[in-house]
């Protein structure tokens with residue numbers, strides 16, 4: 296056996312082994328599975344894990360922007376005209392967290408308990424004006440809450456009606472942004488509180504929310520099953536809500552919107568429990584996006600989430616009583632607002648029945664501006680960008696015992712909307728990009744083996760071709776090769792020789 300054929304054998308065997316192993320690994324997805332196993336193991340809510348610190352204190356700033364609807368034709372509206380509103384905002388606050396507070400492992404370390412404490416810091420440069428000065432004319436929410444409370448009793452309704460007249464408390468009120476958000480003492484509530492001390496005298500949309508929390512959450516760590524990562528087990532000690540009329544409506548499903556399991560699938564529904572809405576909502580895949588070089592799936596709430604009970608029978612449980620069942624795109628949340636006729640929707644009644652936007656001059660629902668969405672990196676489940684947008688409305692209608700409401704048709708009246716937004720910070724983005732690169736490289740490692748096998752195959756083919764050619768030329772070598780060699784040298788030689796005699800002859 297010659298040295299050359301030995302090389303051919305070695306190359307051949309190496310090539311076969313590389314190709315077999317490589318293709319085996321690719322087909323069996325061994326490295327991919329290993330990588331996924333690793334991710335599932337690392338993305339858990341336990342001390343020392345990769346994600347625990349950023350879960351407790353998320354690094355990117357979260358902005359809360361408030362937009363108010365300033366009513367410009369109160370008197371005309373009360374006489375039966377269509378209401379007109381102007382959008383005023385944003386008034387921007389940054390969440391200053393000690394986000395997850397009092398974090399403790401419970402249930403033998405299978406779960407983790409925490410409070411979500413946040414405070415709000417006003418950002419003047421990102422706002423349209425001074426919330427202490429800017430005044431907004433809007434629905435007098437405390438008055439509507441009290442009127443709704445007493446409407447069953449003619450006697451109490453008449454008394455409240457007289458109080459309202461005597462203290463000049465109307466169906467609409469003008470207050471500063473600060474008052475509307477962070478609270479003011481309402482004269483009617485103060486009057487009611489004088490006889491029923493349990494009633495809060497102060498009203499504000501965000502009253503007592505600064506530096507407070509929504510109560511204790513207990514989350515799954517995701518150690519047993521990665522699909523459970525960040526899933527809520529209980530809220531305020533409860534597995535179920537009690538506000539609504541069906542198990543479906545009362546269920547607390549999914550995460551609180553701050554953590555999502557890794558290895559997301561385009562076909563899955565993502566569930567998020569939101570204490571603000573007093574319910575669980577879900578989101579579905581909309582499209583692929585990219586944020587700061589990180590690929591992401593965009594998840595959005597489909598129309599069925601807030602569809603009327605006719606369109607989505609699952610939602611029947613959200614009707615407080617059959618009479619209080621509103622149409623598509625609006626959700627009456629009075630059961631968790633102490634009975635106040637508050638209605639939640641997307642801003643400008645986006646995704647709602649067109650009649651709601653049509654009833655108010657100044658509404659123009661637009662997907663880009665009013666959509667709620669979450670952009671999640673599918674490999675890690677990391678939030679790369681999110682916009683949570685919701686509108687607070689009040690249901691205005693005729694209230695028996697209150698003559699001033701006589702002219703009113705049932706109207707879902709917009710008060711304000713929020714845009715809570717977050718984008719991954721550069722440092723975290725760099726870390727996620729690095730992790731994804733490693734993950735891609737490890738997952739594709741078998742392809743490198745296959746590639747090497749392929750190169751070896753090419754080398755083998757070349758070697759074989761060469762060996763074959765050499766073998767056939769070796770057979771003919773004796774026949775004409777030397778002649779050939781001579782012929783190559785001869786012409787010059789011959790001429791030289793030829794010349795000499797000629798010269799000699801001439802000489």
Ligand SMILES: *[C@@H]1O[C@H](CO)[C@@H](O)[C@H](O)[C@H]1NC(C)=O
Pocket residue numbers: 365366367368383429430431432
């Ligand atoms: C709201 O509208 C009233 C008039 O209807 C106006 O006086 C007031 O300045 C407006 N508020 C803001 C913040 O523009």
Ligand SMILES: *[C@@H]1O[C@H](CO)[C@@H](O)[C@H](O)[C@H]1NC(C)=O
Pocket residue numbers: 375376377704
């Ligand atoms: C109120 O409802 C009545 C009857 O449905 C309708 O004729 C009227 O135009 C409505 N008014 C407004 C301001 O929408």
Ligand SMILES: *[C@@H]1O[C@H](CO)[C@@H](O)[C@H](O)[C@H]1NC(C)=O
Pocket residue numbers: 396397410508
């Ligand atoms: C957190 O723990 C401290 C001390 O144990 C306690 O004083 C505080 O009230 C707790 N915070 C919450 C939100 O429960």
Ligand SMILES: *[C@@H]1O[C@H](CO)[C@@H](O)[C@H](O)[C@H]1NC(C)=O
Pocket residue numbers: 414415416417477505506
């Ligand atoms: C909320 O509380 C923080 C600290 O307690 C304070 O700095 C901030 O100004 C408060 N925000 C509002 C809107 O009152």
Ligand SMILES: *[C@@H]1O[C@H](CO)[C@@H](O)[C@H](O)[C@H]1NC(C)=O
Pocket residue numbers: 358360663664665714716
């Ligand atoms: C939040 O949404 C509002 C309404 O569409 C928009 O004007 C605002 O720019 C958004 N804020 C951020 C930080 O993107």
